Amino acid sequence: MSLELRGISFNHPSAGPDSGRLFDGLSLSVAPGEIVGLGAPSGAGKSTLLRIAALMTPADAGSVIIQGQEYGPGSPVGRHIRRSMGVVLQSPRAAADPRLRLGALICAPLSFRDGSLRPRPQRYERELAELAEWVQLDPALLWRYPHQVSDGQLQRAMLARALALEPDVLICDEPTAQLDPGTTSSIMGLLADRAASGAAVLIASHDGAALATVAHTMLELTQINQPNPG
Ligand SMILES: Nc1ncnc2c1ncn2[C@@H]1O[C@H](COP(=O)(O)OP(=O)(O)OP(=O)(O)O)[C@@H](O)[C@H]1O
Known part of the structure; x- marks a missing residue:
């Protein structure tokens, strides 16, 4: 399955009107079998973006497209699509x-x-x-x-x-943050195996070196989140 974020704009409701938008027209895509690694400075919004991609937080505007099916703000999300997605959040506790x-x-x-x-x-x-x-x-x-x-x-x-459930879309937020280098490399290998079976895999991590060992594409959140002109 493929995963695409198209024109995503978002601000946290409680962040206040003067704080600016967290995302403004952000787009990215992950093809079947591809691993996209997402790097970001702390607070740039990677966890928020992954929750939007995982259809857990609705964006203010824009859509998430999974295997051609478009999910905009307020779109119902069926059980079938939830079962085809594996999500690892940043805080296991x-x-x-x-x-x-x-x-x-x-x-x-x-x-x-x-x-x-x-x-x-x-x-x-x-x-x-x-x-x-x-x-x-x-x-x-x-x-x-x-x-x-x-x-x-x-x-x-x-x-x-x-x-x-052997998901076709795998979204992982800091999946190796708590792990030693050896275990990190095994877990990255496991994610690579999932992609090799055809899954679209999106991984956010501060550990750019570990991410680079498996990612086909590396993106920096601050660079892909350029505000729309005008
Ligand atoms: N519920 C909320 N209400 C208001 N602002 C929030 C809320 N949750 C997060 N934020 C703010 O949104 C921004 C992005 O948060 P997010 O957790 O997505 O960042 P992150 O890039 O994952 O950070 P880190 O790498 O430190 O985990 C931060 O400035 C944070 O303070």
Whole structure:
């Protein structure tokens, strides 16, 4: 699948009228099989942009186009498209439900796809073992709650969750921020494998060197977010 952002304008509602727009007519595209790396100074808006791309935050103007289907402000987003997208947010602590063990967190997308109203890790033992291996997570950690693991372990669990449905669009915000260089390189390799299977992959990171090892295209947010003339 392809992912495109076209003419995106946005400001945070609570940011006040004088603070200027965060994005003004910003466009970028990610082709199937492509990894686009997004660099940005802190506060430039990369997390906000990724949430817009992931259809979690509606833009003020412009559209997100996924495999030719256009989503503007207020467009309904169907379950089918959500299931084809994997999203890793910057803060795993904020994203993870603290009441669920890691195994339940990771298998939740599989359970929901199969019609269950709550995660059932016991039904997905084989998938969980494979996902844990992909992200180099000790299987013993699948029984722990988020507060019982490190930030890096939790971030890898959230990545496993994002990969569970083998998404065609993968959006990752600082997926390796908490990791050592060796694990960072393995995780980047995993994202490259996903792209090699045809997924469009958008990764934002302050670690430009690690990103450059896998990205086909590197973009700097401050350069692509030039305000529209007039
Ligand atoms: N809910 C909000 N209300 C008002 N302003 C916000 C809100 N959330 C973020 N901002 C502001 O929007 C700007 C972009 O925030 P964002 O989190 O997207 O930046 P970032 O590039 O991801 O930063 P970092 O690299 O430090 O994580 C920042 O100036 C931030 O203060």
